[in-house]
Every structure is written in structure tokens, then in C-alpha cells.
Amino acid sequence: MSMAPTLANWIDLFIHFATLSLLAVGGAITTAPDMHRYLVTQQGWLSDAQFNASIALSQAAPGPNVLFVALVGWNLGLNAGGGPAAGWPAWGLALLGVGVTMVATLLPSSVLTYIATRWAQRNRELRAVRAFKTGMAPIVIALLVATGWLLSAAHDQPSRDWPLWLLTAVSTLLVWRTRIHLLWLLGAGALLGALGLA
Amino acid sequence: MQEPLPVTIAGADLPRSPRSCADLFWSFTWLALQGFGGVLAVVQRELVEKKRWLTREQFVEDWAVAQIMPGPNVVNLSLMIGSRHFGLRGALAALAGMLCAPLLVVLLLAVLYGQVADHPAAAGALRGMGAVAAGLVTATGIKLMAALGQNAMGLAICIALAALTFVAIALLHWPLIGVLAGIGGGACLWAYRVLGRETRA
Secondary structure (H helix, E strand, O other): OOOOOOHHHHHHHHHHHHHHHHHOEOOHHHHHHHHHHHHHHHOOOOOHHHHHHHHHHHHHOEOOOOHHHHHHHHHHHHHHOOOHHHOHHHHHHHHHHHHHHHHHHHHHHHHHHHHHHHHHHHOOOOHHHHHHHHHHHHHHHHHHHHHHHHHHHOOOOHHHHHHHHHHHHHHHHHHHHOOOOHHHHHHHHHHHHHOOOO | OOOOOOOOHHHOOOOOOOOOHHHHHHHHHHHHHHOEOOOHHHHHHHHHHHOOOOOHHHHHHHHHHHHHOEOOHHHHHHHHHHHHHHHHHHHHHHHHHHHHHHHHHHHHHHHHHHHHOOOHHHHHHHHHHHHHHHHHHHHHHHHHHHHHHHOOOOHHHHHHHHHHHHHHHHHOOOOHHHHHHHHHHHHHHHHHHHHHHHHHO
């Protein structure tokens, strides 16, 4: 269960991720199902457990969700180098994996976004540009509320999960109505969770 | 369409600007490191409420563009904000700030993962933080709703569109791309009509 560390493999990987980059409308996480199909099912370069751990870890860490791609690259490189037991060559390939997957994921979409938004900024008085921003505003606000809903709905057993829902409701109220620092809330959530209270 | 700017004492509500590319880099580093379970809520809190680099309305507009372009949304947003103030250099500074420190943290976590993953307290802490993160995102959405009051389509249409979108995504689990193309496309066409009527009037 590992890719051979050949140049052709790395180029394949780069091209696949660069293609996904341009299809990632709605965020990097929307490409996860296809990455799984390519890396785990088709090529067998990554185990199912490694792929799922990459997503879970990146959700737990601070920063943009796209960092799960870096962890996928990290694990690919480690596998290619023979696993952590193989020592420094494996760590080196892991870093190469991070570089290849992150550059491929970010470069195409970022170049496109940069050019398109510069254009929109210069033409911001254009009726079509204003119509786009006016029309999309209620949609993207609703998407935020829907995201919060979906994150909570992942815990779907009322008898067991009510403390988590209560925690979500209380933090919604606090963020909405007060100026309390977000890190205090996250810290409180971590503490309550660690003590088994949520 | 052009609302008069709110006049307040000492220009407290006027937008400000980042001082330099370094300011951009460190601001984005700081907010990315606070962003457990997504950075958007922190971007809104830090850049709109505290630093005032953007008004609420500008933030919603930028976010709509960042969302519709391919690529990670908050990465797109950092590119847009950076490039508006310092061109390509600003875009790269904001992007680097958004990614560098969190990348180091997540790699460190990956190395440590084997030791902590099985510990029930660690798993519990992650669940607790996840529940708070869900609240942060929801509250951000609720706060931004105030921006719809100035929308040219009118509040009633905005509420109807938002409700439709929420039902489609949260309850019916429709794919995002279909919702953006269908409901979003319809909303943009409607806005185009409304804006045309205004210029004629």
C-alpha cells in the first residue's frame, strides 16, 4: 500500500490535484470524495484509515480546512519512503508530498481568483458585478447558518448529544450578543469535553 | 443604491487599512491560529469588528465572490483582501499568513497523533471544541443578516432566498454547486433587474 517514489508518480499526483483545484467550488473539502477515490481506491497509495485521520486531524487543528490536503500529502510521502520507521528519507519524502499536494491544490485556483477579483474590483460599478454581489448576499449568509446546522446535526442522538447542542446554542448566543474572545469559548469547549461534560 | 455613509464621532465606523504587508501577514497568521473548525468566524470578528478593514456589507460581498471561485474559500478571501491593499505582494503576504503557521501546527499534530488519538479526554476535548465551532459559524451568519437591510432586492426577498438556501442545504442536503447555480443564479438575475430599474428611475 504505497506509491513508488518515481517522478512519474509525483507528476500524476500533481496533475490530479491541480485539476481538482479548479473544480473545488464551495471549498477544498468538496474535493475530498474524489481524492479518496483516486488515492485510496484507484492507486492504493494511501489506506482508508490514513485518509480519514488526515481529515479528522485537520478539522481539529486551527487554520483553513484545506490543510487536510497537506496531511494527505504528508502520509503519501511517508508511505513512499517506507513509513516513519525508515527515518529521514521518509520524512523528506513526506515534506515533498506536502509541497506537491499543497502547490497543486492552491496554485490554479488562486491564480484564477486573483485575476478574476482584480477584474471585478476594476469593474465594480458594472451592473452585472453589482447584481452578482447583491444577489449572492442572502445565499452566502444562509450557507453559513446551514454549515453551523450541519456541524451540529452530525451528532444526532438527543439523549446522548444534548449537552453538545446546548454548548453550541450557548456559544452561538455569546458570539452573537457579546464581544467575548473566541479563544475563551474554544478553551471552555475543550475543557468541558475533556472532563466528559459535553 | 448609494447609501450615505453613517456619520459617527471621530469616524469610528469608517473602514481602516492594514499598515503594511507585514501587518497583513501577522494579522492573518493570528486569525488563522484562532480558527478551530474553520477560519471564517474569526475573519469576521477580527477584520470587520476589531480592525475594521472591511464593512459588514463589503465582507458579505467578498465572501460571495470567494465562495463562487474555485479553491478554499478563506484562502480566496485572504488573497482578495491582501490584493486590494497591496496588490500581488499583499495577496501573497495574506496567503502566507493564512497558511504557514497553521501548516506547521497541523504537521506537528500529525506526528503526535499516534500518542493522543486513543485518549478519551483528547477525543472529548475535540468534540467540545467542535460544538463551540458550530456555534461560531451560526452566530457569524446571524450577525451578517443585518447587512441584508441595505440590499437592493429588499428585505422580504432576501429572507425568502436565505430560507430557501438553508432548507436546500441543511435539510434536503442538495449539492452546493446546484444550489449556487439554481437559487444563486436566479437571485443574481433578479438583482440585475432591480438594479436596472433603479438606474432608470
